[in-house]
Amino acid sequence: MVTKKAEPGLAAVDVALSELVDGEKRWAATSLSGRRALLDRVRELTGRHAQEWVDAAAGIKGLAADSPLVGEEWTSGPYVMAAGLGALSKTLDILDRGESPLDKASFGVAGDRVTVDVLPASPFDALLLNGFSAQVWLQRGVSTAAAKANAGLAQLDPSRTQGVGAVLGAGNITSIAPLDVLYELIAHNRVVALKLNPITDPMLPVFAKILAPLIDLGAVRLLTGGAEVGGYLIGNELVDHVHMTGSARTHDAIVWGTGAEAAERRLAGTPKLTKPVTSELGGVSPTIVLPGEWSAADIAFQAEHVATQRLHNGGYNCVAAQAMIISADWAQKDQFLAAVRAAIAKAPARPAYYPGSDDRVAGACESYPGAERLGGGRVLVTGLAPSPAEPLLTEEYFAPVFGVVELPGTEAEFTRAAARTANEAFAGTLGVNIIAEPGTITELGASFDELIEDLRYGTVAINAWTGVGYLTPTASWGAFPGHTIDDVQSGIGVVHNAWLIDRVERTVVRGPFRPAPRSLLRGELAISPKPPWFVGNKTAASTGRLLAEFGADPGWLRLPQIFASALRG
Structure with missing residues (x-):
């Protein structure tokens, strides 16, 4: 033989x-x-x-x-x-x-859940990310005592x-x-x-x-x-x-197979891969914009923020925003949409390095013949229906394609509709962004808190990109809990979570609505300039290099150089 x-x-x-x-x-x-x-x-x-x-x-x-x-x-x-x-x-x-x-x-406490402050976790955090904060929300029923007792996960018994x-x-x-x-x-x-x-x-x-x-x-x-x-x-x-990172489609091919084999296995409940699988998958991440009174500078800054959420890393991020939910009745809606269109168009050009990107962009344009081509392979689609039948809300393009959903209403009426749309019409549960002027948050009061609680996403970012949650080692990163291999959505389990917290539900990140010094002039206690991850930041490379050096060897003497570079961004 x-x-x-x-x-x-x-x-x-x-x-x-x-x-x-x-x-x-x-x-x-x-x-x-x-x-x-x-x-x-x-x-x-x-x-x-x-x-x-x-x-x-x-x-x-x-x-x-x-x-x-x-x-x-x-x-x-x-x-x-x-x-x-x-x-x-x-x-x-x-x-x-x-x-x-x-x-x-x-x-x-957030509603009926215990929360843990994970950012800032040190005096360095408080300075380098001044104005940013993050909380890990524990799953319902987890007490403070249980959280302390179980933190450490498998390292509580390292020999096992x-x-x-x-x-x-x-x-x-x-x-x-x-x-x-x-x-x-x-x-x-x-x-x-x-x-x-x-x-x-x-x-x-x-x-x-x-x-x-x-x-x-x-x-x-x-x-x-x-x-x-x-x-x-x-x-x-x-x-x-x-453990895998990728798309839900790739996950299903690995777990169930493809074609007729997959259909037969799903029907019989016999997956091709029988061992335990955890995953961090993508989805169609929304950005919810709450109506308020914004200055021209606010509009320009938040338009670049939205462009960053879509175009960071060329748009090839599992948590890249793919559609914006905005109020049709907001007085400044048209002004903001024009600013977003301009910010996407003028973002620095870059190669479409990820395989299949051009084909996915072409597929989006085929699905939406009226799509606007903004140059550099970037596409904007407006007038989307808030429905799971909308391709742009259910298919992760993993390419620089961005859509706009308009919903009627303002104030609490809009926040409830936005949460419902994000939960029911969008595929995936990895991350959702919310942009809201501080005065609007104050006016909404309990309705804003309800919006955060209602959103079923693993990371919720308020006036920050969900990518800040990825960059925060003590935060958790992953889909909202409850998915299974039969309906995996954005994955199963979490990663990062450096305090090894058990039974995490989500991470909630908060950031300043305005960069310094405008933040201070308008009453926000935050001295952070334009973030280095913004696609239009001119000193992103030097600031990033200095941050990496600091991350490997933290020290007070490194801070002045970081601040000087960041302020020039």
Whole structure:
């Protein structure tokens, strides 16, 4: 009998998994202090190789080295990785002392839920993100005492490991894959085989250098290859759990198969992949704009904010806003729509690096013959019906396509209709943005609080982009809880969550409506200038680089340079 040899990529999977089985024993024997030392070393290496990271990411995305857009790669790459490592390291130190990561946390109440203040988490946060805050809402029925007792997740019993996890990496934001590895390793106590998305294969040498301490221990292995390698990996009997980032369509193909096979399996309730799967998937994220009295400067700033929510990373973000919900009766509606149209059109040009982008844009224009082409492959569609039958509200284009839904009413009538539309007409539950002038929030009172409570999304951002939740290591990141493999929507489970909080429902982020100094002149206690993640920020690259250096090695002396660069943005 002739034995068929495994393909080279498949043989590498076999070797990696075999090594991870042995590595799990070494990971189980590593103390909390030893694990903290490993994370601190990875953080140091993140800072050392940050420039290589950004160069590789910019190469993937076709960004010129001197482009301000490279700032996106600094902040969403090595900065958030280093910040996440630092927060996890502190959590392990607290657990090693026999304390809870939430012992010193500030708790609150939102309706019938307990909340935990997670931003600012340090004096540095209070200065670098002045005016921004975030709270993690716990699921109904979770008390403060239970939250403190259970914070730490699998690290409450570090010697009890959970086998081998397979992570299928994302192809857009380069920190997603390594951060997912850290969460599997720490929150779930699983050693990890990371299979990179082929788009990000150029990141392999950088990740190998940064994750070297965990690789050397045998707790992490890095793999490359296409769908065949990914399928072989997750189907291997040595893999106990799968975590993936991508689209709901890709998730369903992995779990159920495709075509007739998928239909038959769904009918029989017999998925193709039977092991546990968690996921962070995309969706059609809405931005809700509440009517109010805005100055011309407010309109211009918030128009660029909306353009950023759509066009950051070229529009290839799982939480990129795809449609805006606006009041048809707002006196300044037309003025704001004109400003949004102009902001999208004048945003810096960039290559459409993500595969299939042009085809998806063409598909949107075919569905909407009246769509406005704004240059650079950007498309605006107005007059959308607030209905799940509307393609733009149910299909994640993952491309620079943006739509507008107009609803009648103002004040509480509009907020109720907006929440209902966001929950019922939009596909996915990953993130929703709300833009509201502070006076409007005050006037709405309890109705505004009800709007936040009613929205079934994993991250709700008020006068901030939901991407701030991604950048906050102590915040949770993932879909609203309750999805299943039968109807996965934006995924199952959370990541990041560096305080290792159990039974999270959502993260609520708040930011200033205006940048400094206008914020101070109008009574907002916030000194943050235009955020460095705005697509029109002129010093985004220098600010991002300085933030990444700070994330890897925080210190007071680094702050003046960061502030000076940010203020010039």
